[in-house]
Amino acid sequence: MPFHRRLETWGTRHAGAMLAIALLMGCSKKEAAGGPREDTPPSIAPVLEAGRGKGDGQLGQNIPEEGLPEGPKSFVVDAGGTLHVLDQENERIQKFAAGKLIGSVKIPARAFDDIELFGTSGYALLDVHSPAAIVFVGNDGQVESELPLDTSDIPEPSSITALVAHDDGYWVELTDDYLVHVASSSGAAVATSVVPGQAFDGPNALKAEQSEPQRVALFRVALPGGDPSSLGEIAFGDRVARRTLLAGRKGGGALLGVVTESEQSDPETPPVESASLIVIDASGHEKHRVSLPHSSSVEDTFRSVKRGLDGNVYVMKVTEGAVSFAKVTP
Helix, strand or coil: CCHHHHHHHHHHHCHHHHHHHHHHHHHHHHHHHHCCCCCCCCEEEEEEEEEECCCCCCECCECCCCCCCECCCEEEECCCCCEEEEEHHHCEEEEEECCEEEEEEECCCCCCCEEEEECCCEEEEEECCCCCEEEEEECCCCEEEEEECCCCCCCCHHHEEEEEEECCEEEEEECCCEEEEEECCCCCECCCCEEECCEEECCEEEEEEEEECCEEEEEEEECCCCCEEEEEEEECCCEEEEEEEEEECCCCCEEEEEEEEECCCCCCCCCEEEEEEEEECCCCCEEEEEEECCCCCCCECCCCEEECCCCCEEEEEECCCEEEEEEEEC
8 A cells, every 4th residue: 555545544543643642732832832931021010009198008208398308218028929118207117918008017217218028027127327227126116136337348328229138148238339248137247248249149249330321231240259250231222320230030140220311402401211120141131121110209219129039020119199019020
């Protein structure tokens, strides 16, 4: 029997088997297509909008006739996605889940600037004003300890730009350039060590430098004490006003937050700011760039973009009448 006749005969006898194979192949393709893909662009979703005021679920605001207007300075997101907002104007931390208030913690009346989690039931609160310190409070708001930040490695506490929690304790970031280890996970003072960079990535630190007005150069630094090695360079169409490395990415690479300024034709008109998140792969190349919500209020915020312990990036946008938060899934 010719080969093509044998093939037709086999197909007739085994039509059911061929259909099953086709269905399995179809399912496999659908599963692959529907599963997580590493090159999927980040998605943005709103998670909370809070009004201004002193009531439950509202966030404080202080706009004096003279002096710096202030509102919520920072926030932190735990592994379960709960949002803990530093509402220092109302002397409290407010906790939100699924867009609803689920708790509030009274904190000392102090000009706190940044917040991280402390253990499983407390907070580390950064105050960069004189006397600068990290204040560790329990979930009941009671002060458990206070760590002064007057070491020789931090000659000017006002240069602190972030409080960073890591596996080995707490670090402070100086002028967006260096990390200084200041406390253990229990809040005790440690022998300080200095790392060039803004984010940890396993055995390395990641560092972002503004190489030119419209460019940010990225470096990887082997810990401890390794020399920086070039990771790549990211270009922007406008001048870079601020940059922050949010975290390393699984498998290498980094997440970079940037605020750029677009000059206006009228020299009397101030530049227009825009914020974006750049996803960078292990070889230092840009994979994705997504626009982020950006504050239009004159209020002073300390950190408006942070990486949550759930792996997502969160953005705080402050306006005169509300404070909103969005989740970016990188």
